[in-house]
Amino acid sequence: MAGLMLVSLVKDSQAGSLWLRSPEYWIYPLQTALCGATLIFYWRQYDFGKRGGILLGLAAGVVVLGLWIAPQAVLGAGARVDGFDPSVFGEGSALYWMTVTARFARLVIIVPLVEEIFWRGFLMRYLIKEDFTSLPVGAFQWKSFSAVALCFMLVHGMADWPAALLCGIIYNFVAVRTGSLGACVLAHAVTNLGLGAYIMTTQQWGFW
Numbered sequence: 001m002a003g004l005m006l007v008s009l010v011k012d013s014q015a016g017s018l019w020l021r022s023p024e025y026w027i028y029p030l031q032t033a034l035c036g037a038t039l040i041f042y043w044r045q046y047d048f049g050k051r052g053g054i055l056l057g058l059a060a061g062v063v064v065l066g067l068w069i070a071p072q073a074v075l076g077a078g079a080r081v082d083g084f085d086p087s088v089f090g091e092g093s094a095l096y097w098m099t100v101t102a103r104f105a106r107l108v109i110i111v112p113l114v115e116e117i118f119w120r121g122f123l124m125r126y127l128i129k130e131d132f133t134s135l136p137v138g139a140f141q142w143k144s145f146s147a148v149a150l151c152f153m154l155v156h157g158m159a160d161w162p163a164a165l166l167c168g169i170i171y172n173f174v175a176v177r178t179g180s181l182g183a184c185v186l187a188h189a190v191t192n193l194g195l196g197a198y199i200m201t202t203q204q205w206g207f208w
Helices: 002-010 024-041 054-073 094-126 142-154 158-178 181-202
Strands: none
Touching: 002 024, 024 094, 054 158, 054 181, 094 142, 094 158, 094 181, 142 158, 158 181
C-alpha cells in the first residue's frame, strides 16, 4: 500500500524524465523485492492450514480468469491499452525483459501470497474471532465471508468490481471448502498467470 501511495506522491505527468512521469516503472519492482524479502523473513510464521485442494484451486483459478477477461475477450468491451507498458524501454531490450520478469514475479508469486495470507489467512478469521490463530484456515461465518469478498472488490479499480466480487467469493469458497490457504494461493496464482499471458498477447496493459 505504501508503494502505491508513493507512486501518487512522486508522479509528475509534466516531467521530462520517464522515472518521474511514470514512477511505477521503478517503484513496483522495488515494492516486489521488499514484499518478497518480507515474505521470506516471516515465512515460518504463516499458517497455510491443511494440505490438498489442488484440483479445486486450479479450477477456481481458471474460472476467475475467465470472469476477469470476459468483458474484453467475449462481450466486446473496449480494450484496456493504457497501463504499465514495458515496451517503453524498447521491445526485446534487456530492460524490457527485466521489467516483464519483475512484473510476472509480482503478479504470479508475490501478489497471490501477500493477498491470500491477508484476506483468507488473516481477515476472514479475524472478523470471526480476534484471536484468529485459534481458528482453522477456512473457518466460516456469513458476515466474515461477505465482508472479505466486498472489501476484496473495493480495493480493485471500479472497472474490475464485478469480476473482483465474484473472485473474492470464489477464493473464499476455496478456503472454506479445503481449509487450505495453499489452495487459495494456487487459485490466485493460476488466475494471475493466465491474466499475464493474456496481457502480453493482447497488449492490454490496463489489466496489470
